[in-house]
Amino acid sequence: MTRPLPMVVPPTGLPARVTIYEVGPRDGLQNESAIVPVEVKAEFVRRLVDAGLPIVEATSFVHPKWVPQLADAADLAARLDLEGAVPLPVLVPNERGLDRALEAGSKHIAIFGSATQTFAERNLNSDLETQFAMFEPVVSRALAEGLDVRAYVSMCFGDPWEGAVPIDQVVRVGKRLLDLGASQLSIGDTIGVATAGHVGALIDAFGSAGVDVDRLAMHFHDTYGQALANAYAALGKGITTFDASAGGLGGCPYAKSATGNLATEDLVWMLDGLGIEHGVDLDAMVEASAWMAKHLGRPSPSAVVRALADRATD
Amino acid sequence: MTRPLPMVVPPTGLPARVTIYEVGPRDGLQNESAIVPVEVKAEFVRRLVDAGLPIVEATSFVHPKWVPQLADAADLAARLDLEGAVPLPVLVPNERGLDRALEAGSKHIAIFGSATQTFAERNLNSDLETQFAMFEPVVSRALAEGLDVRAYVSMCFGDPWEGAVPIDQVVRVGKRLLDLGASQLSIGDTIGVATAGHVGALIDAFGSAGVDVDRLAMHFHDTYGQALANAYAALGKGITTFDASAGGLGGCPYAKSATGNLATEDLVWMLDGLGIEHGVDLDAMVEASAWMAKHLGRPSPSAVVRALADRATD
Numbered sequence: 001m002t003r004p005l006p007m008v009v010p011p012t013g014l015p016a017r018v019t020i021y022e023v024g025p026r027d028g029l030q031n032e033s034a035i036v037p038v039e040v041k042a043e044f045v046r047r048l049v050d051a052g053l054p055i056v057e058a059t060s061f062v063h064p065k066w067v068p069q070l071a072d073a074a075d076l077a078a079r080l081d082l083e084g085a086v087p088l089p090v091l092v093p094n095e096r097g098l099d100r101a102l103e104a105g106s107k108h109i110a111i112f113g114s115a116t117q118t119f120a121e122r123n124l125n126s127d128l129e130t131q132f133a134m135f136e137p138v139v140s141r142a143l144a145e146g147l148d149v150r151a152y153v154s155m156c157f158g159d160p161w162e163g164a165v166p167i168d169q170v171v172r173v174g175k176r177l178l179d180l181g182a183s184q185l186s187i188g189d190t191i192g193v194a195t196a197g198h199v200g201a202l203i204d205a206f207g208s209a210g211v212d213v214d215r216l217a218m219h220f221h222d223t224y225g226q227a228l229a230n231a232y233a234a235l236g237k238g239i240t241t242f243d244a245s246a247g248g249l250g251g252c253p254y255a256k257s258a259t260g261n262l263a264t265e266d267l268v269w270m271l272d273g274l275g276i277e278h279g280v281d282l283d284a285m286v287e288a289s290a291w292m293a294k295h296l297g298r299p300s301p302s303a304v305v306r307a308l309a310d311r312a313t314d
Numbered sequence: 315m316t317r318p319l320p321m322v323v324p325p326t327g328l329p330a331r332v333t334i335y336e337v338g339p340r341d342g343l344q345n346e347s348a349i350v351p352v353e354v355k356a357e358f359v360r361r362l363v364d365a366g367l368p369i370v371e372a373t374s375f376v377h378p379k380w381v382p383q384l385a386d387a388a389d390l391a392a393r394l395d396l397e398g399a400v401p402l403p404v405l406v407p408n409e410r411g412l413d414r415a416l417e418a419g420s421k422h423i424a425i426f427g428s429a430t431q432t433f434a435e436r437n438l439n440s441d442l443e444t445q446f447a448m449f450e451p452v453v454s455r456a457l458a459e460g461l462d463v464r465a466y467v468s469m470c471f472g473d474p475w476e477g478a479v480p481i482d483q484v485v486r487v488g489k490r491l492l493d494l495g496a497s498q499l500s501i502g503d504t505i506g507v508a509t510a511g512h513v514g515a516l517i518d519a520f521g522s523a524g525v526d527v528d529r530l531a532m533h534f535h536d537t538y539g540q541a542l543a544n545a546y547a548a549l550g551k552g553i554t555t556f557d558a559s560a561g562g563l564g565g566c567p568y569a570k571s572a573t574g575n576l577a578t579e580d581l582v583w584m585l586d587g588l589g590i591e592h593g594v595d596l597d598a599m600v601e602a603s604a605w606m607a608k609h610l611g612r613p614s615p616s617a618v619v620r621a622l623a624d625r626a627t628d
Binding site for chain 2 (some may be wrong): 004007008009010157160163164165193194197198200223229231233263266269270272273274275302303304307
């Protein structure tokens with residue numbers, strides 16, 4: 001038997017090509033309990049680039065007190081090719097983080113806002129309205145230095161304290177982050193409560209507010225098993241950038257279960273079946289994720305990685 | 315914090331109500347390595363009925379040599395209310411199985427055909443063409459006895475030996491099973507290789523061949539993480555019956571990974587968010603599946619069960 005493959009049957013009305021924005025090394029590893037050695041992280045990023053991913057978020061210049069898993073950000077950045085053809089963005093929480101990113105030679109940064117008051121208070125030590133004043137100097141300095149800026153907005157579908165989040169509130173926050181000068185807005189379902197209809201309605205609302213769908217990325221978590229169905233619904237609304245995490249690494253510390261990000265491999269499998277181009281070599285991805293799962297000492301949460309890595313060891 | 319809930323946002327064009335056909339006690343447990351005591355199975359079926367499931371496939375009258383997990387079928391049937399308001403179908407592989415089902419007092423049976431030659435040879439000891447002759451006396455006798463008959467057709471998207479399965483071949487086999495007198499055809503992705511576009515194309519092909527969509531059920535496995543996305547695609551094609559397995563119990567013995575059926579709870583979560591009625595109490599389902607996971611001595615494969623059962627024990 002050869003490796004199983006999905007039959008390619010493209011439905012009508014979906015994009016011909018999408019960009020997978022890989023978040024495993026940052027969003028994935030920051031939510032794993034294990035501390036991964038910096039040389040393993042550097043090798044992981046190189047393997048992901050070699051697998052054909054067009055962009056790989058490498059780390060975060062957040063204070064090590066908050067995210068000890070990424071305390072080696074400067075050391076990791078020094079080991080990576082930040083001038084290479086594949087952008088390796090880093091998250092910066094504030095001006096101090098931007099200083100460190102600039103010192104490291106980063107060309108692409110991401111900021112991380114909140115769609116809800118409570119998460120802005122708890123995670124950003126800020127406020128739904130005052131967060132923009134906090135990000136403004138970060139973005140304007142970054143742009144002046146010639147950097148590209150992506151904005152994340154988290155808790156876009158539900159919040160563990162506030163429950164369901166009003167769609168117009170998410171659109172308002174997202175637009176303000178874009179207006180600061182971000183080139184792309186990543187719409188995050190941080191606690192994984194989105195379902196397909198809600199996803200479609202939120203994308204439609206951004207469209208009605210004048211935001212081009214090409215500036216939106218979707219960032220799904222699989223806490224309730226919905227991530228890939230939500231991605232399919234988003235494809236139907238014309239979304240062409242999807243955040244995904246190699247091997248399904250990570251998970252939101254505020255969610256009660258251990259389930260993490262949408263797995264890159266499960267997304268790639270679906271895109272392959274839909275005939276949508278993405279440029280990623282699935283076998284190389286599975287190998288990289290199975291290798292990282294061994295370093296973490298547990299099976300990959302990705303169904304595709306489990307199925308195909310099992311196969312490889314038959 | 316109260317239990318998280320998806321925000322209800324119904325997209326246009328989906329069915330208002332669906333039937334969840336629960337397969338956990340049969341398709342789930344027959345693919346678990348553990349042998350579950352008959353009294354635990356009976357309690358499990360009762361809990362699933364109490365959770366509001368409209369139909370629960372209870373067991374299979376297959377020869378115990380092939381499926382030792384279900385060797386207690388007659389004993390289990392004797393402990394269940396086969397005359398109750400909720401149908402409790404049983405799988406019957408052949409005339410001997412039908413005899414046993416009739417002795418047990420079953421009112422609803424299911425037969426299990428193959429869309430491919432190789433699986434018909436290996437699983438049915440038959441043939442793609444001769445399987446119908448094998449099923450004909452089973453179905454005609456069952457109908458004469460006043461029983462309702464469902465037909466499964468397996469390997470509808472891919473087969474581990476033959477690869478991708480031609481859509482017209484699946485439609486031809488499925489139609490012949492319906493023509494024997496089955497009231498419903500359950501279209502099975504036995505090895506989990508279906509993707510959303512393939513699902514839609516197969517449903518469309520049945521429609522073009524004159525089969526009413528109301529006679530079709532979809533049966534997805536999550537081997538490559540696609541089950542729920544495929545269910546969402548099938549909803550968009552008007553499918554109103556979905557097979558699902560409590561807690562994601564089971565798995566195909568021919569697939570290399572351990573991932574099993576679409577989890578009932580993950581489907582219920584999506585349907586709740588889509589505003590589609592189904593009649594199932596999610597909390598009662600999670601409780602029943604967490605209880606069974608304890609009997610099996612391992613965590614539930616269902617993301618919803620893991621997330622909500624973790625919560626309950628905080």
